[in-house]
Amino acid sequence: MKIVRTLVWVSCLLLALPGLAAPPTRPGKLVLKLRASTNPLAADLSALLPALVALQATDLAQKFPHSALPSPERPGSVDLRRVYELTVPTGLTLTKARTMLLATGIVEYVEPLYLRMPQYQPNDPRADSLAGYNEYHLRLTQAYRAWDFTKGDTSVVIGVTDTGIRYTHEDLVGQVKYNYADPVNGLDDDGDGYIDNFRGWDFSNNNNDPFYNAFVGHGSQVSGIVAGATDNGKGIAGVGFKCKFLPLQIFPGTTTGSFAGYEAVVYAADHNCRVINMSWGGAGGYSRFEQDVCTYAAVNHDVVLVAAAGNTPGDLLFYPASYDHVLSVAATDEADAKADFSAYSRRIDLSAPGTNIIIVNGRLSSSYAGPPDADYWVGSGTSFASPQVAGAAALVRSRFPQLTAEQVVAQLRQAADTSIYTLPANQGYRGYLGTGRLNIARAVAALNQREARVVTSAFAPAKPFGYAPGDTVRLAATVRNLLLPVAGLTVTLTSLSPYLTVRQGGFAVGSLATLAEASNGAAPFRLAVASNVPPSTKATLRYHFSGANNYQSDQYVELLLNPDFVQLDAGNISVSVSSRGNLAYDDVTGAVGRGFSYRGSTPMLSEGGLLLATTPTRVATHLRSSSGAVQQSFFALAQIQKLTPGPRADQEARGTFRDSLPDPQKPRSVGVRVRQHGQSWAAPAARRNFILLDYSLRNLTADTLKPLYAGLFADWDLPGDAARNVARWDSVNRMGYCYDPLTPQVYAGVQVLGPRPAGVYSIDNSAPAGTPIYFADGFSPAEKYLALSGGFGRAHRSVGTDTQGTDASQVVSTLVPCLAPGDSATVAFAVLAAPTLAELQATAQAATAAYQQQQVLAAAPVAAGTTWQLFPNPTTGLVNIVLPTKLGAAAAQVLDALGRPVATVALPSGGGLLSLQALAPGLYVVRILGTSLLQRVVRE
The missing domain is CATH 3.40.50.200 (Peptidase S8/S53 domain)
Incomplete structure (x- = not known):
């Protein structure tokens, strides 16, 4: 009764029994498999060499040099001659190694060697x-x-x-x-x-x-x-x-x-x-x-x-x-x-x-x-x-x-x-x-048994990271009869989960000879995911087989529902944002999440996420720790949700998490609740190269947090040679960024938004022992605090030279000078990417303008004693404005999403009609000139 896992292999990692620790691995050992290729093995290995050198990998060896080659007579057979084992520094994270090796384009997978x-x-x-x-x-x-x-x-x-x-x-x-x-x-x-x-x-x-x-x-x-x-x-x-x-x-x-x-x-x-x-x-x-x-x-x-x-x-x-x-x-x-x-x-x-x-x-x-x-x-x-x-x-x-x-x-x-x-x-x-x-x-x-099995389960659309609430899914099953011929065979699919409904679950197979196959690809099973499914829910489906001669058997298939991250990808950047403040991936193995890419590039961020700290021992993250595992400080309170479109952007993501309060058992906690908010735009073009991230921080402790440091960690591995990056600081745009100095394809970085101080701490990931931040033995809380607090001067702004880069990371940070018990403060960042430095700087300026506009809209008060209405909203073109009569005649100005005036209309006392029919669909702001009255309106 083995459960079928075809096409949902990633889900297996996500669905381990809660409370069980991850299996141990062999320290400093990885295994990789080269993609199937018409190139000689020597050519593929030569192309792999720069990444191996950058990772300081040694002892690359073919694991099974004498293994048999795949046979066309055995469909589904594999080629183990393309599997290699290698030795890497023990402090190297799997996500880093995986990102750099997969970026070569010739590696199929990179994994640890588990100990069983x-x-x-x-x-x-x-x-x-x-x-x-x-x-x-x-x-x-x-x-x-x-x-x-x-x-x-x-x-x-x-x-x-x-x-x-x-x-x-x-x-x-x-x-x-x-x-x-x-x-x-x-x-x-x-x-x-x-x-x-x-x-x-x-x-x-x-x-x-x-x-x-x-x-x-x-x-x-x-x-x-x-x-x-x-x-x-x-x-x-x-x-x-x-x-x-x-x-x-x-x-x-x-x-x-x-x-x-x-x-x-x-x-x-x-x-x-x-x-x-x-x-x-x-x-x-x-x-x-x-x-x-x-x-x-x-x-x-x-x-x-x-x-x-x-x-x-x-x-x-x-x-x-x-x-x-x-x-x-x-x-x-x-x-x-x-x-x-x-x-x-x-x-x-x-x-x-x-x-x-x-x-x-x-x-x-x-x-x-x-x-x-x-x-x-x-x-x-x-x-x-x-x-x-x-x-x-x-x-x-x-x-x-x-x-x-x-x-x-x-x-x-x-x-x-x-x-x-x-x-x-x-x-x-x-x-x-x-x-x-x-x-x-x-x-x-005797050979008097019957058994039919589903040998492949193909879900469409294929979503190896799981299905979202409200998704509809098609499931094509291929059935093989393994033993005696069976007549009148039917396969009925039922759901054992209350969050997954089978809308069409019958497959009349008919008669099958021994080892014969049949598929319902022309009329697949149809499924629907509930809208209220909890995060990371495992759903089990049952195939029930019945046929002549009282043949009955069952088989099961699993899939993941409501994965605990969202993908912001309206523009040129595609990045996973998790419920615990991580970017790209939610775990150190790089299995939970779809990564960070720019215009369809290979993954270029091996690890990223929010850092908070008040002292070297009060640090909160969901990033790597000194042991190579995750420092589990953040716990989700409200799962991150994606809204398309959002009220301010083409895509928005919102979620809430918190860290544990300080106590003797958990002395590294800060004690805050975090409301995270992300925004991504498909238009205008100036907004396609950045994603806005803001975090509202509320002090849950009885102490004043003074100061409270906040920042984003980014371990960049840019396309080309991921270990030949340079990290720099743009003080004008308050932006830390990285690039390959010899063959730059993409510039990527993080920018501090708003009026708070901005700093950067650039890290050489391959620096020797004795450096202030030494990644070979992990990333300790004290090192995280140093990166957050030590980036506001002139030191630590850059690593790498324009003739020889390195494997670089950055922590771009800001601070809240004083956060009293129960008070809240907001910190904001932009994550950016562009083909050139000039375009990256222009993107940073566009991000600054977008954030400033949103701050103006959010802060604008309504004048005391005045009320007004604007309807319908959204509108297909005409809106009706109702103003307090004491304002008399007035003028309404329309601003686009970048804050630029696009129309001005005179209104009689009490208001009147405003036409947006000449404007493109999108988000606009209507402002009554001479007052503080502002309101957003969506033109459909």
């Missing part, structure tokens, strides 16, 4: 002394009956990616798949790039000895379940019976090694493993690299991938189990109830026993006094459910070698015992434990 962990919950090490335990899981899953149909085959090899194994154990020594083509002699006899890989490989330490070590023997335990020696009169029986296993160590157990699970998956696929078990993983942290590896094994090499669903008892995305092409396994107990530790979700494919499983003892215990390599114990975890399913997959492949990996998975799903959902203990988990509990005998007895 084994999924087991072992009992006390002495639990093997409890004689009452036995291999109940073999009886419950009907493995004994299954072995009457097949005992597996030694040619079917299961790759066990795990810790090292104790291959001297009596139940393991004879089950290892040895590579007789490469004996241990110091040579690469079989020419596969690995020397003496006779009994597997230790990828975590890069050697040929995957023997167990101090990291416990989790791999031995898993190996015994999946393929321990059976019918040998000793110990336990492995589900795979005669099937062999290939030990592949991925966890180091040393201080020098590193996690290497996905490298091992590629190796196993390349070395003819028909099944791969992955009893490890982590919550969250979707990775296109990891998905590519899973696709390579499953599609390029037709391997069945099986993974533990995780030991966090919640509905969450857990990888690799939640990736496409991976069979996800939850755990049940001796009574078929969900194990209390097991994950549960609609992404689970099926379940298997996972509590109190008799296993090979992974390491020799000092308390064990029996024969060597003959000890056992008891353990629990989805780690021990997954290898049962992997062993079952090996039996299915032995019994029915004609089945593809996709069909093997379907056979296992449909053979599962659905009766577990009749148990009272599982009533609350209906549909969340897959198709049921593993039944091996039914899976191998």
